[in-house]
């Protein structure tokens with residue numbers, strides 16, 4: 200599925216017959232992400248525990264048909280998140296009144312720092328315990344990847360036996376870099392505090408933008424050469440060919456501000472936004488490449504809400520990896536970029552329950568495959 204097929208800002212309003220199973224939450228420094236699974240019994244006149252047997256994928260594995268739903272909130276608006284969960288009855292399994300007593304969810308899979316920070320709040324307001332999963336354990340990559348170069352998106356089919364090792368660079372508030380060697384086999388090898396929070400935080404101060412999307416939108420229209428010092432600015436308009444630096448390459452991010460006799464107000468906010476986005480994306484791309492080099496890894500997957508499928512961000516990250524690796528390493532992006540942690544937490548509970556649902560139907564190996572198929576066959580709604 201192409202990311203553009205993922206609906207955004209859709210008002211989630213399941214009808215009365217939607218059943219909600221499995222809520223998982225990723226509490227990040229900037230955003231809280233919810234993932235939950237709904238199934239409408241009107242679509243299939245079969246009890247959900249039987250649905251698995253009725254439907255099969257092309258691979259022959261049973262699949263539970265339904266919708267994986269996505270929703271995000273700013274972490275600073277945690278009360279809106281609580282209200283949403285309450286109004287959708289997500290903490291009650293969505294439709295407690297239909298299921299009768301005894302179905303109330305008492306624990307919800309949760310990841311990210313807020314799983315600790317907000318544990319008491321959730322217990323107090325919703326009566327649920329946050330069942331904590333480590334956020335690194337929840338960053339999973341399965342059949343999600345595409346490359347992005349010069350405005351061209353290309354989905355990549357990666358065979359499971361050719362997947363490892365890879366680097367996973369999660370650009371959230373900060374940046375975490377994981378080296379993944381196999382299913383569940385990974386290590387956090389590096390990170391940087393110059394990440395999505397830095398772009399949004401500095402951007403807010405420098406441009407007075409009120410929302411992340413406004414800042415991103417602004418950066419589309421900007422020209423970073425108005426504030427960045429380019430190689431050509433230093434070399435009298437020429438390339439520094441001896442070391443392979445063309446005149447258009449940024450020599451020093453924001454460097455022009457040193458000598459320009461200008462105040463902040465004299466620069467266009469869109470140029471500042473553009474320069475900031477390039478600076479942070481380039482830096483992350485370069486650090487990622489250096490880690491890939493250190494660990495002999497050729498593939499780098501980028502995830503996290505900073506990316507937001509933004510063409511310029513993806514182009515810059517791809518360019519940085521391509522430039523520094525001299526074309527040897529590849530930057531890849533993920534369909535569900537920002538929801539990876541939440542989906543990981545969701546899958547950790549889902550696998551357990553799916554195993555229960557599949558009892559007597561498939562063998563242990565197929566059960567795992569079936570849970571992976573589920574993530575692909577679901578209709579995805581993002582809000």
Ligand SMILES: Nc1ncnc2c1ncn2[C@@H]1O[C@H](COP(=O)(O)OP(=O)(O)O)[C@@H](O)[C@H]1O
Pocket residue numbers: 226227228229230231273311370371372373394395396397398399411412502503504505506507537
């Ligand atoms: N609507 C938004 N509000 C705030 N930040 C956003 C938004 N959309 C994208 N971002 C960017 O995504 C980053 C958060 O990414 P995310 O993967 O959710 O990390 P975290 O888990 O730390 O919240 C922010 O720091 C910001 O750069």
Ligand SMILES: CC(C)(COP(=O)(O)O)[C@@H](O)C(=O)NCCC(=O)O
Pocket residue numbers: 226227228229311312369370371372373374375376389390391392
């Ligand atoms: C602390 C974090 C794991 C939290 O994850 P996040 O909410 O940013 O997605 C991440 O911000 C991080 O790895 N920061 C970089 C810290 C460092 O290595 O310098």
